[in-house]
Amino acid sequence: MRTRPLRRCIDFVTEHNRITLLVMVLLTGVVLAGIPQLNTGSQAGGTAADFEHLDRVQASQHIEDVYRADEHSQSNRTLATVYVHQPDGNVLSKPALRAELEFQQTLREDDAVGRALHPDGMTGIANLVATRAAGDRAASLEEQLAAVKSASEQEIRTLLRETVTDNPRAGRLLPADFAGETSATDRRLLIALDTGVDQDVYEDARNAIFETANDRDASGYFTLGGPAMEAANSHFTGEMVELVLPLALLLIVAILAFAYRDLVDVIVGMTGVVLSVAWMFGLLGWLGVSAGVVIIAPVVLITGLSIDFGFHVFNRYREQRAAGADRAPRTDEREADATRRGEDAGIRPSMNRGVRLVATALVLVTVTAAIGFLANLANPLPMIRNLGIAITLGVASALLLFVTVVPALKISIDGLLERVGFDRRKAPLGHGRYLRPALERTVTLARRAAPVVVIVAVLLGAAGGGAWFALDQESFQQGDGEVADWKQNLPDPIGWDRHAYYDRADHVEETYRPASAADATRTQILLDGDVTGGGTLAGIADGIDHLESASLLVQADAGGVESPLSALRRVADRNATVAAMVDRADSDGDGIPDRNVARLYDALYAADSDLASRVLERTDGEYRSALVTVSIDAGWETQDTAVTEMETAAAAMVDGSDRTATLAGPFSVNQAVVADLVAGILLTMVLALAAILLTTMGVFRAMHGSATLGAVVAVPIALVVGSVIGTMYLLEIPLTLLTALLMSLVVGVGIDYNIHIGDRFADERRAGTPTIPALRAAVTGTGGALVGSTLTTAGAFATLTLVPHPQLVSFGSIVVVALVTAFLVSLLVLPSLLVLWDRHAAASVTVGDRTQTGVSATQD
Template identity: 60%
Template sequence: MLRRALQRSTDFVTKHNRIVLLVMVLLTAGVLAGIPQIDMASQAGGTTDQFQGIDRVEKSQYIQNNYTADTQRSNRSVRAVYVRDDGGNVLSKESLLAGLRYQQSVRDNESVAAALHGDGIVGLSNLVATRAAGDRGATLSEQIRALERASASEVERLVERTLSDDPRAARFLPADHDQGSAAATDRRMLVTLDTRTADETRDAAGTALYDASEKRQSAGFFVVNADAWADYRQHFFGEMVELVLPVALLLVLLVLAFAYRDLVDVVVGMSGVLLSVLWMFGLLGWLGVEAGTMSIVPVVLITGLSIDFGFHVFNRYREQRGEDEGIREPMSRGVRLVATALVLVTVTAAIGFMANVANPLPVIRDLGITITLGVVSALVLFATVVPALKISIDGVLERVGIDRRKQPLGHGRYLRPVLGGSVTLARRAAPVVLVVAVLVGAAGGVAWASLDKESYQQSDGDVAEWKQQLPGPVGWETGDVPGQSAHIDEVYQPASAADAFQSQILVEDDVTSDGTLEDVAAGVQRIEDEGVLIDQPGTQAVRSPVTAMQAVARQNDDFAAAFQRADTNGNGVPDTDLESLYDAFYAANPDVASQVLERTDGEYRSLLVTMALNGDYSEATDVVPELEDGAAVMEGEGARTATAAGGLSVQTAVLDEIVGGIIMTMVVALAAVVLTLTLVFRYMHGSATLGAVVSVPIVLVVGLVIGGMYLLGIPLTLLTALLMSLVIGMGVDYNIHVGDRFADELRAGKPPIAALQAAVTGTGGALLGSTLTSAGAFATISLVPQAQLQSFGAIVVIALVTAFLASVLVLPSLLLLWSRYSGVETPTPDSTADPMPQD
C-alpha cells in the first residue's frame, strides 16, 4: 500500500509538474508566513520542576518552600566597575583621578542617582583621596581637588599607607595583590544599588555605568553586565553570520559543482535546500516553537540533510535515464526508487531527533523539534518541488537543443574503483571486517567512562589570529566581554557574599541532639579550610544557625545568656539543650531564626547553612566534592542527613543524571530505529532480518563518536551528553540508502555481488557527496570561537564521517553475509513478484 501510494504521488509530480509547482508555491507562501511569528527567546536552562526525582533538586525546592529570604541582604545589589592596564599602573595618580571623575559622571545620571544605595560608590581612589583631603567625610569634589593638588610621589605614599592601614583596600584589588606594593595592573570600584527601587531604574543605572565605561576604554575602564553581554552577543552573531555562512556556502557550492558538474542541477538543488530551511522556520513560527542562539545548528544540519536528499534524487535519475529516453519517465522511476529510502530516513532520523523531546532542557527539546520539522520539510520538497522544477527546466533546455544527460557521481573511472573496493573487501574478508568493526566500536564505547564531565564549556573569547586577519567583512572582530569575564573570575573574588555563588547545605532529622551545632561548625570549617569560600574584609561568607545566633546574642542580652548556657565548653558553639536554645532564638528574633532553622508545628525539622563560594559553574566539578565532604562531617555519626543543595551542586547532580540516563535514551532510540527498519523492510522488501542488518552499523557509529570525543578531548556537558541521541538520527541515514538500494537491485534480478556493487558505487557516490557537503558545513562551525558550538560541530562531523565509512566499508560485509546465510535466491525480474524471500 505504501509503495503504491508513493508510486502514485511520484507519477503525479512527474506528469503534472507545472500544477505541482503552482500548488507548492502557494503552500510555501503560507508556510513562510509563520517566520515573522518566531519566538527568538529560547532559554538554555531548565527549572527544578523539570528534574524532580533528583535528591539535590528536591532539597533545593524544599529550602525555597520552608526558609525565608534574607531581607537584609536583598535591599542592595553591588555592581563592579573595573580598571585594567596590563602595561601600566592603575594605582597611579592619573588612574585614581580618572576613577573619581568616572564616579562624578555616573552620579550625575538621573537613573544612577535614583537607584544608588546609601553605601554609594566606593573604590580605592576614594580611600586614597580622603586621606589626601585629611577628611574621611570629604565630598567627591573635595576628593578630586585634593588628589589633583597632590604630587605623583605623594599619591604613591598615600597608596602605600592605605594598603597597609586600611583593610577595606583589599576588597578593591585582585586576590593575590601584594599589599606592600603601590603598583597594580587591576583594580575595581563597587557601586551599590538599592533593590527597593524599580527594576527599570536599576537597569537604566546599569546601562549608564556601561556607557560611561565605554567612553573611558582607553583608560582601561570596563563593565561586565547585562548591557555588555547584550552588545557582545549581537556582535558575536553578526560575526558568526559573516564568517561561517560564506565559508559554508562556498564549500557546499564547490562540492555540489564537483558532484553535479552542472550549473542547473546546482541551482535546483540549492533551491530545495533553501526552501527546506525556510519551511523549517515557517513551521516553527506557526507551531510556536522557540528558536534561540542555537538556531545555526539546525540550519547547518538541515542544509546537509536536504543536500543529501538532492544527491539521491539527482543521482538515481541520472542512472535511470537511457540514451533514447525523455525526462519524465526516468525521473519518475528514479524518485520511486529512492522514495522508500527517503521516507525511512525521515522516520528514523525523526525518532533520533524527537527522542530529545523528553529532555528537561528547553533548548534541547526545541532543537529536536526544529530539526525534525526541517527533515520532514526536506522530504516533502525533494519529493515534489525539486523533481517538478528539474523536469520543467530540463524540458525547456532540451527543447532548444541542450542535452541534459549527465553521468551520475560514483560511476566515473576514478571514483568507481575506489567505492567498488569495499565490495571486493567484503567478498574476500567479510568476517575479518566485522571483527575489526566490533573491536573498534567496543573500544570507542569503553571510552565513555573516561570522558571528562563539565557543567558547561566556558569560552575565554580568544580568537585565532588568522581569523582576525581575513579580508573584508569575513574577518572576525574580537569582542572583549568573554575575556574580561574570564579575567575577573581569575583574579578577583566576588565583591560581596550576595554577589558570590551561593551554596546551601540542608541538615535534617535529629537537629536538636547535643553536638549538632558543633558538627555543623566542624563541617563549615572543613569547607573553609579547602579555600572554596570567599575571603573579603568585612564580608561574612557563611550564614548558619551558629553565626545567626552569635549576631542576635550581640544585640539581645537575654538570648546571649541562653546562648552561653548552651555552650558548656566555651568554644562559642552551643552543644547542649539545643531545643530550648532554638525556642529562645525564635523568641528573640523570629525573622533571623526562620532563615536558618525550620520550625513546623513546634517541631524543629531541619537547619540551613548558606555559604558564599569563590567559584562558578565552570569549577563545579572541583568545588562540589569539597561541599559534599563538609556535609558528611555535618552528619556526625549518622544521626542526621546533610545535603549540598546549592546551584553548583544541583547542576552537577543534573549532569550526572543526564549522563547516567543518556545511555538508556540511546538504547531506546536504537531499539525504536531497529524495530522501525525491521517492520518497514519486512513490509517493503519482504525481509525483516535485512532491516535488522541495516541498522547494526548505527551501534558502531555511536561507539566511534564516543571514541572521537575522547581523542579530541570533548567533555560530556549538559549539551553534548543530550545531543548524543542526535547521532542516531544522523548515523542511520546512509545505511538505509545502501540497504534499500541493495534490496531494490536484488528485486531487479541481480545476484548479491552485483546488487552490492550497484548499491555501493551508485548510492555510495551520492553518500560521498552528501558527506563532503554536510561534514564540511558542520566543520565550518569550528570557525566560531565558542567552545560549545565547536564541540557540537565536531561531534556531528565525526558522526557523519563514521556513518559514511560504516555504510561503504562495514555494511557491505554485513549484507553479503546476510545474503549467504539467509537463503537468498536470485529472483526473476518481475515487478509484481514478492520482492524478497520470506524470512
C-alpha cells in the same frame, strides 16, 4: 504500506512541473510568513518539578518552603561594576580619583541610570577619600569633587592611607593583594541598581554604564556585565560569519561542483537546501516554538540532510537517463502531448522513475530521523524539546521540497536547455574510473570476509560504547577566547581577533575577590536527622574549616557563613545569658559547644527567633534540620571544583553520625541536573534505537517482504553510536548538555546511509539480480551519492573546528566523526551483513518491480 499516493504525487510533479512550482512558490510564501513571528528568546531552563526526584532539588525545595533565609538574602539591588586598569599608571592619584568622580557625574546625568540607581548609589575609592576630604560622610557628589580639587596631591595620599586603614569597605574596591600603598594599577567602582524598576529602564541603565565606560577605554575604564558580554558575543559571531561561513559555503559549493560537474544541478540542489532551512524557521514561527537556543544545530543538520537528499534524487535521475529510460516507448497520452508541444518528454520519465525508486528510502530516512529527534520530547528541558521539533520540521520540509520543487525545477531547466540544443545527460555519481573500482572493492571484501568484517566491527563498536561511562561530565565547555596565531594573522576581513573582553575577564579574576559576601555566590548544605547531637556544631565547624582552607569562602568572619554555630556566636556577642550557656556547653574548651545542643537552640530562638529560623527548622518544639549557607568565591567555569569541595565539607559535617548532608546551592543542583539529563539522553537514545529498529523492520517487511532485512539495515546504527562515543573518549571531549544531545541526534542521522544502500539492494534483488551483482549495483549506484554527501556535510561541519571555542569544536568534531563513521559502516560493514543475511535468511525478498507492483507478497 501502500505507495500509490506517493506515486501519484510523483506523477503529478513530473507531468505538471510548472503547476507544481507555482503551487510551491505560493505555499513557500505562506510558510515563510511565519519567520517574522519566530521567537528567538531562550527557553533553556526547566522547572523544579521536572527534577523533583533529585535529592539536591528536593533539598532546595525544602529550604525554600521551610527556611526564611531567602527572604533575608534576597535584595532589590544588583551591582554593576566598572573597573579601571592602568598598567603603567596610578589609579589612586589625585587626577585619577577626580576622573572617577567626573565619570560618576556623567552617569548620574543619564536619565536611565538616574531612574534605576539604588539608594545605595555608587561606591568607589574616590568617594571614600573625597568624603573624608570634605569632612562629611553624607557629602554630595559635587561637594566630593570640590573637596578633591582643592586638596593637594600630598593631602590625597594621606587621606588615602587613612581610608584604607580605617574603612574596611576600601578593601572591596582594590586588588586582593593591595598592601596599603598610595599607588595601584587597579580599582573598581560599584554601582547599585534597583532591580525593581521597569525592565527596559534597567537594561538601558546597564547599557549606559557600559557605553560611558567604553568611551573612556583609553583611560582604562571597562565593564564585564551583560552588555560587555553581548558585545564580545556579537564580535565572536561576526568573526565566525566572516571566517567560517564563507569557508563552509565555499567548501560545499566546491564539492558539489566536483561531484555534479554541472552548474544547473549545483544551483537546483542549493535552492532545495536553502528552502528546507527557510521552511524550518517558518514553521517554527507559525507553531510558536522558540529558536533562541537551537539555531546552529538544526541549520547545519538540515543542510547536510538536504544535500544528501539532493545527491540521491539527481543520481537516480542520471542513472535512468543513462539507462535509456527517456527512450522508452511512450505509452502515456500526456507524454505524447508534451512531445507535440515541442517539450523533451524523455526527461520526465527519467525523473519520474528516478524519484519513485528513491522516494521510499527518502521517506524512511525522514521517518527514522524524526523518531530519533522527537524522542527528545520526553526531555524536561524546553531547549532539547525545541531542538527535536526544529530538526524534525526541517527534515520533513526537505523531503517535501526534494520530491516536488527540486524535480519540477530540474525538469523545467533541463527541458529548456535541451530545446535550445544542450545535451543534459550526465554521468551518474559513483561510476567514475577511480571511484567505481574503490567502491567495488568493498563488495569484494564482503564476498570474501563477511564474518571477519562483522566480528571486528562489533568488537570496535562495543569497545567504543563502553567508554560512555568513562567520559568526563561538564555542564558546558567554557571558552576563554584564545585564538591561534595563524587565525589572527589572516588578512582582513577574515582575520580572527581576540576580543578584549576575555583578557579583561582573566585579569579581573586574578586581581579581585567578590565585592562582598552578599554579592558572591551563595550555596547551602541542608543537615537532616540528628541535628541536636553533641557533634553537630563541631561537624559544621570542620566543614567550614575545609572550605576556608580551600580558599573558597568569601569573608568567613563577616557574613560569608550563616549556620547554627555562627548564629549562636553572633547572639552570644550581645547576650550574656546565651554566652554563658555556650561556654558551659563546651566541654573541651575548643570554643565549639558539644553538649546540651537542643537547649542552646532553644536559647537562640528565645533571644533572636528571626535569626534562628534562618538556620534551624523547628516543628512542635522538635529540631528537624539545620541549614548552613556560605558565600563562595567561584564562578560557573569553576563550578565542578567548587562542588567537589562542598561535597567534602558536607561529608565532614556528617562524619559517621546519623545526620545526612545534602548540597542545595545553584552549582550543585546544576551538576545533579546535568548528570540526570545525560542519563536521560542515554535512555532516550536506547529507546530511539529500538523504535527505529522496529520501524525499519516494519517498512522493509511491507515494501520488500522481509522484516529481517530491515533489522540488518538498522542494527549498524549501534556501531556508529559506539564509534562516536569511543572517539569522544580518545579526543577527551566531555559529556556536556550539547554533546549529550548530539549523541541522541547521531541516532537520527546514523541510519541514513544504510537505508539508501539497503533499499537499493532490495530493489535489485526483487528485480531478480543475484546477491553479489545486486550488492555491487547498490554500492556503486548509491555509494557515489554517499561519498558526495559525506564530503560535503562533513567538510562543512569540519569548518566549525576553526572556531576558537571548545563547545563548537566538540560539536563539529562529533558530527564529522558520526558522518564519516556512518559512511564507512554503510560501505564496509553493511555489505557484509547483507551477504550474511542473504545466505542465512529464511526467505528472500519478493522478485518483482516495486515501482510497478507497489507491494510485495512474500514475508519472512
